[in-house]
């Protein structure tokens with residue numbers, strides 16, 4: 001299957017290829033537990049995400065589509081965001097402020113000035129992966145745009161301690177997969193051994209803008225050691241994800257996500273002490 005911007009997010013493409021978001025559905029991140037049952041149901045079209053288009057999500061999508069160069073299409077698809085005179089409704093004005101803040105910064109603009117929405121595929125750890133790079137600087141670096149609540153927000157987990165937003169939402173995993181798939185593409189395009197020796201893994205950056213009252217911006221370089229660590233984790237889990245996609249065994253329910261809540265079948269009453277569980 002040849003991937004295009006039209007079919008990239010299709011069910012068919014998701015079945016043929018593994019993506020970072022699919023992987024995260026199965027395995028989870030610090031901020032969101034993975035759920036095999038949910039991931040499979042989603043893949044089979046048995047569960048459609050409740051796209052409750054919250055104002056914050058809409059603001060994020062608006063900023064994304066601006067930098068993708070698809071804002072006109074986005075506007076046409078979301079007429080409810082605009083007033084009769086065509087200007088943005090007050091609750092979405094933040095999106096324009098965020099865009100203006102990014103574009104006022106020279107470094108941010110440079111990083112976002114690569115080739116947009118570049119699709120690549122590669123076979124990695126036995127699976128065919130697909131990636132879509134927000135801003136690709138061939139031979140130089142890979143940049144992903146993130147809109148977030150706050151760039152400096154710290155998340156705490158009992159088992160793993162304090163996390164920044166990259167770790168919380170699995171962006172090291174994304175960086176690791178993008179970097180490796182791009183690297184494999186470099187290698188595949190080489191004709192000679194000498195050419196292969198010239199190939200190297202491109203640095204991965206996050207260009208982040210926050211949705212705060214005063215939008216904050218940063219370009220964040222991700223340390224190679226963290227990408228290596230994340231890639232090793234991906235390698236460890238890929239086989240299991242493939243087997244699940246292949247229906248080799250029954251997916252496990254997390255019993256916490258919306259899908260599990262919606263499909264829960266009661267068999268016996270639980271004890272009140274079960275409500276807190278293991279603390």
Ligand SMILES: [Zn+2]
Nearest residue numbers: 035254257260
């Ligand atoms: Zn679940």
